[in-house]
Amino acid sequence: MASALSRVLAVLRTAAVAAALSLPAAFAAGPVLAQDAAVQDMVAPDMAGQDILGQDGAKRTVLAQDQDGGGADNPASGTPGPANRLFVQALQLIRQADNTYDVAEEGRLLKEADKLFNDIVTKYPDSPLAVQLVTNQFVGDFDFYEFRSRIRALVCNDALNSLCFLHRIGEMLPPVETPINAARWDWLSLAVAYQQLGDTGRAKEIMAPFVSAVRRGGVADSSGQDLFVARALSLMGQTPLALDITRQINDCSTRIYNLADIAKAAAWRGDGGLTNALADEAKSYASSHNCAWELGLVAQTLLRAGKEAQARTLFLNTVETQFSKFKETRGDCCPPELAVAAADIGEPKLALGLLSTVQDENPWTIPAVLGRLAKRGEAGMAVAYADQVADIDTRGEAFAELIEAAMKRGEPAIANDLMNRLNKLVDEAAGRRPGLLAQRAKAEKVFYNDDRWRRTFQLAINAAEKASNFVRRDIGAPLLAALVRIETGLPMLD
8 A cells, every 4th residue: 555645645746737737626526526425316327228318408418528528527417427427337336346255256346347447547538537546546535546456456366376476475565666766676576577477567567667767867876877677678578678778888797787687588588699699799898898707697698608618718717817816905706607607617616616705795696506506417516515505595595496406307316305405494494484485385396396386385475474574675576586487487587
């Protein structure tokens, strides 16, 4: 629900819109009075037909209003406008929905009411009611914003449906402040998830304000660069738009990260030509702009494009340079992307050595590196490293990655042992770690290849909803990443 302050501001904004459009005050008052007393007077004549259509004069009045399209009342004759009639009919449907115990019937009635509200906006956009609905105003005591939330919640009539999972996760996310001036990976992940699970309309509704903010320069970090928006667009199949945003960025880290992730998404779609072209573009940009730590990303991208020789040469040269600087400055050793690249290229000892230096500041590298090593046949080394990870959630995610690697390599005994370890972590947490439960759901999908993961994922959301505000604030993106991985077999971006 919107805060009281935001609702007050919305009313003030709409009042200004109404004044600008010179809407008559009598019109604005009409819908408020229409809710109760007008139900019998407005709807019954339409249903019976004789009161309005039986007299030529009244018939002409109604037809004139319908053709005019304004949806306004005629105070002199007492005849309601068509927008008001639709509104009252919608309220009647909502009341019927409130009074039924049949879930399917409730959903049907609410959807019919929603269609009538949409008709008001599309057929009678100049009516006061349309303005009030579009701006989520109260109409009398009717809260259209709450009604729209109720419509979206209908997906939870099937509580184990993935769209219901998305709805519940979305309800936990901290609201987006408007105007948007910072990227939000949780909301962008929600848009990607809706796109991947088939609700493209909801995905666009979430994504559009962020794209608009980027175009006006509103979504930025301290360097004035886009954060995450192009990467999310690439996962949604909007490659041209993602590249258009990316190629306007002159910052090495953001530019290379975006190019690498757009190439990754292209590879997942089987577009080898685009993957190859973007790998060359990333390498060329890094070279011409003297990018340094981003070269680990470039090496990963080259490897993904099948350019293994170039990737290995670039990686080894970068490692040598980084270690040389480390010996001179005794500062931070290496960027975390080098550890991931080492695992991709097949340098297990170097990968684990680099991982040990970067994992505290970048815990996401632990499952990323260990999963890649296990897929290359280094399961023993990876499992031993995972057992030493102190953070329970990170260790659980590492186990989930190792289970998937074992299943893909046809090693069910290893997968079964890891599944037992993951289950033990979950049991010891007594259902209080939503991220850990989500990782078990992810592992169950690849291990059993059936729908039993849905119960576990439902438990993960239940645990998140009961958790502290701090946990709920941060758990949205990990839950969404796990769900997308389960449903598509492909990860969210690192």
